[in-house]
Amino acid sequence: xxxxxxxxxxxxxxxxxxxxxxxxxxxxxxxxxxxxxxxxxxxxxxxxxxxxxxxxxxxxxxxxxxxxxxxxxxxxxxxxxxxxxxxxxxxxxxxxxxxxxxxxxxxxxxxx
Amino acid sequence: xxxxxxxxxxxxxxxxxxxxxxxxxxxxxxxxxxxxxxxxxxxxxxxxxxxxxxxxxxxxxxxxxxxxxxxxxxxxxxxxxxxxxxxxxxxxxxxxxxxxxxxxxxxxxxxxxxx
Numbered sequence: 001x002x003x004x005x006x007x008x009x010x011x012x013x014x015x016x017x018x019x020x021x022x023x024x025x026x027x028x029x030x031x032x033x034x035x036x037x038x039x040x041x042x043x044x045x046x047x048x049x050x051x052x053x054x055x056x057x058x059x060x061x062x063x064x065x066x067x068x069x070x071x072x073x074x075x076x077x078x079x080x081x082x083x084x085x086x087x088x089x090x091x092x093x094x095x096x097x098x099x100x101x102x103x104x105x106x107x108x109x110x111x112x
Numbered sequence: 113x114x115x116x117x118x119x120x121x122x123x124x125x126x127x128x129x130x131x132x133x134x135x136x137x138x139x140x141x142x143x144x145x146x147x148x149x150x151x152x153x154x155x156x157x158x159x160x161x162x163x164x165x166x167x168x169x170x171x172x173x174x175x176x177x178x179x180x181x182x183x184x185x186x187x188x189x190x191x192x193x194x195x196x197x198x199x200x201x202x203x204x205x206x207x208x209x210x211x212x213x214x215x216x217x218x219x220x221x222x223x224x225x226x227x
Contacts (some may be wrong), residue, residue, distance in 0.1 A: 004155065040121070043156075043202065043217035090155055099144055099206055099215055103155030 003027040004104035006091050012110045015081060021107045023074040023091030029102070030095055032074040034066060037088040037106070049074060081111045114139045116205050118218035125193045125225050133188040133221045135203030145186040146204040146215065147177055156202060162186060173197070193225045 004025045013019050025032065034046040046060045049068040063085075065077040074091055088108050092101040115138045125131045137143055144163050148156040160171025167179045177188045188201060203218040 006155075040219055042116070042219045043204075045214065048214075092155070099146060099161065099204075100158050101156075101215070103148075103157070105153065105155045 004091060004093055004102050006089075006104035006107050008107060009105065010108045010110075012112065013078070013081065014112050015083075017081075018077070018079045020078065021076040021089055021091075021109075023076075023104055025072055025074075025091075025093040025102070025104075027093060027102060028095065029093035030071055031093060032068060032071075033092040033094075033101060034074065034076055035090040035092065037090055043090070047076075078109075081109075083111050085109065086111045114205055114214075114216045116203050116216055116218040118201075118203055118221045120221050121219075122222045122224065125223070127195050127225055127227050128192050131190050131193040131197070131223065131225070133201050133203075133223060135186045135188065135218060136184050137186060137203070137205045138184065139205055144206050145177070145179060146206075147171065147175070147186075147188050148202045148204060148217075150200040150202065150220070152199075159188075159201075193223075195225050195227055198223055198225045 007022045031050045033048050036044045036046055047066045048055050052068050063080050067075040088106040090106045091104040094101045117136045119134055123133055146161045147159040149159050150156045159175055160169050160177055162169050162179045170176045175190050177186055179186050200220045200222050202220045204215045206215050
């Protein structure tokens with residue numbers, strides 16, 4: 001594996017549930033990212049954290065709330081999601097060059 | 113605005129034949145270009161990058177890509193395809209001085225290599 005782990009790997013939730021996705025990187029990197037991957041669409045960058053500070057928020061709805069308590073951990077808190085939010089959510093990390101990112105295996109989210 | 117186009121949803125190749133996965137980009141200024149691969153049920157893996165220098169860059173698993181500024185292209189190539197190369201391939205671009213981590217990805221091309 002790549003040194004970036006994500007849990008859970010699969011998640012099914014109703015529209016009124018609250019859940020959280022977790023990402024952990026074991027590479028000593030200082031930046032972490034959340035992406036959304038939907039079928040036949042480009043990968044969408046959602047959030048970027050650098051040195052535990054959020055530096056990018058690409059107009060993501062407030063029902064997605066990120067948290068980065070330290071440089072190794074990144075969370076995505078989910079609340080009142082919509083069926084169109086069903087997708088693969090990928091976490092990534094990087095060090096130095098922000099363009100060479102190491103990805104986790106993703107969480108497959110299904111919103112009913 | 114930056115953008116990446118991967119014109120083919122799927123590419124089919126016989127094992128042992130050369131393969132090409134196409135990518136064109138649009139960016140103001142000097143582009144930085146990348147290829148990533150995603151195997152089933154896995155995250156994306158970095159394959160190679162073009163930052164500056166030689167237009168032909170070599171990456172992992174025998175892949176290479178050629179930067180063509182006049183055609184704004186960065187096609188991924190391999191001289192002899194393997195069945196194990198079957199995966200989803202993503203081209204990405206950013207520009208020098210771009211926002212932290214602001215990689216713009218294409219929608220991906222599924223490569224299928226048949227024995």
